Each structure stands twice: as C-alpha cells, then as structure tokens.
Amino acid sequence: MVPLSYYLVLSAILFACGVTGFLIKRNIITIFMSIELMLNGVNLSFVAFAAHWQQLSGQVFVFS
Amino acid sequence: MHLILFSVFGLVCVAGAVNLLLQRHPINSALSLVVVMGALAVEYLLLGAEFVAAVQVIVYAGAIMVLFVFVIMLLNAGEEEQTHGSRVAWLLGLPGMLAVTVLICWALIQDRTGQVAIGQLPGHPADLAQLLFHQFLLPFEVTSILVLIAIMGAVVLAARPESVQETKREQ
Numbered sequence: 159m160v161p162l163s164y165y166l167v168l169s170a171i172l173f174a175c176g177v178t179g180f181l182i183k184r185n186i187i188t189i190f191m192s193i194e195l196m197l198n199g200v201n202l203s204f205v206a207f208a209a210h211w212q213q214l215s216g217q218v219f220v221f222s
Numbered sequence: 223m224h225l226i227l228f229s230v231f232g233l234v235c236v237a238g239a240v241n242l243l244l245q246r247h248p249i250n251s252a253l254s255l256v257v258v259m260g261a262l263a264v265e266y267l268l269l270g271a272e273f274v275a276a277v278q279v280i281v282y283a284g285a286i287m288v289l290f291v292f293v294i295m296l297l298n299a300g301e302e303e304q305t306h307g308s309r310v311a312w313l314l315g316l317p318g319m320l321a322v323t324v325l326i327c328w329a330l331i332q333d334r335t336g337q338v339a340i341g342q343l344p345g346h347p348a349d350l351a352q353l354l355f356h357q358f359l360l361p362f363e364v365t366s367i368l369v370l371i372a373i374m375g376a377v378v379l380a381a382r383p384e385s386v387q388e389t390k391r392e393q
Contacts, residue, residue, distance in 0.1 A: 159225070160224050160225050160228045163331050164228060165228075166330045167326075167327045167331065168232045168236070168265070170323065170326045170327055170330065171327070172235065172236070172258070174319065174323045175236075175242070176239075178243055179242060181315070183243075185248050187252075187290065187293055188251050191251055191252065191255050192242070194255065194282075195239060195242065198258065198259065198262055198282070201262075201274075201278075202262060202265060205266055205269050205271045206269060208269075208271065209270055214350055215353060215357075217273070218350065218353055218354050220274050221277070
C-alpha cells in the first residue's frame, strides 16, 4: 500500500523535469517532449487522486 | 510489494526524465521518454487504473513516440549546439528550481491526509465509458471540436507555402 503523497511527489518531480527541459533545451522537438513530460506528471496526479477518493472522474480527465 | 514496485518504477521514471534532460541528441531524448512512459504505465497499473495504463502504452508510448521519431528523422535534427547561458541563470535558476521542488515534496509528505492507503480502484473500462459518455458527454464533444480545430490548423499551416507560390505565379 503506497501513500498518496508518494505518487504526488513523483508527479511533482516529473513536472519539475519537464519545466527544466522546457527552459534549458534549444531544440524545438525536445521542448515539445518536455511538455509531454509535464502532461504525464499531471496525469499521474489525476490518477492518484482518483484512486485516493475512489472516484473515476479523475481518470476521465486523463483522456481529455 | 506495492511499495517496492512503486519505488523501482518511480526510480526508472525519474532516471528516464533526467536522462531526457542530459542527452544532447533528440533521438536519445525520445527513447528515454519511451522509458518514462512505460514506467508510468506500471504506476497506473499499481493505482488500479488498468484502462488508463493500456491507453498510456498504446497512445503515448506507441503513437506519440512514433510521431516524435518520424519528425526527428524527417527534419534530420542534429545535435543541439551547446551554449553556457548566462551566469545569473545558473546561479539563481538552478538552486531556485531545486528549492521549489524540495519545498513541494516536503509539503506533500508532511500532509497527513495523504496517509490513506491506496487500495484497489474500480477502474473498469465499462464504468469509465459510462462516466465518459453520460456525465462527461459535453466536455468530450467539446474536446473533439478542439481536436478538429487542431487538424484544420495543421492543414492550413502545411498548405500555406503552395498557395503563396500560386499567388506569385498568378501575378
């Protein structure tokens, strides 16, 4: 059983990596990849909250 | 068991993300992004979100990464040139980024409400579809309009040079 905060910490680390890549990278494709990384970090926190509150609406947000 | 799996794949995830930042060639960054996506799919499975995990592998690790690799190969993107940047950015930006990250992580770990154990989630595709096509039908359709606008924008951007040439010929 993993506490919710661990998932949120992982998501924050991923988001921070994405922001750093967005700021330091020169290549436009790599910048786009960093944006994908940020998106995935947010998605992880959505799913973690969905599991925490036992509500599926969090997972629906992942698709849009 | 959950904690061990979470730690292992979380470390893989973070290592892939850091590798994405360190690699200079875009194709290496793209491959490390595949590692991040795969590890995230395992994290979704740990959270009980099986459908989201499947979609993550199919859409992100499959479709979007193929798109990235195609674009890299078509544009023949080489290594990015290295500049040292301004010294202020190194002196203030890096410690600032680290401080903010540590602050957020510390606040999240301190939060007592996060101590509830994560059990099994009813992440069944049928329930998800029920929610998506009944309660969230309007946002779903609005999202499809957004995708349509993106497609139209891509077509307009791709067709622009030809139309400019045609107008020049007519003149």
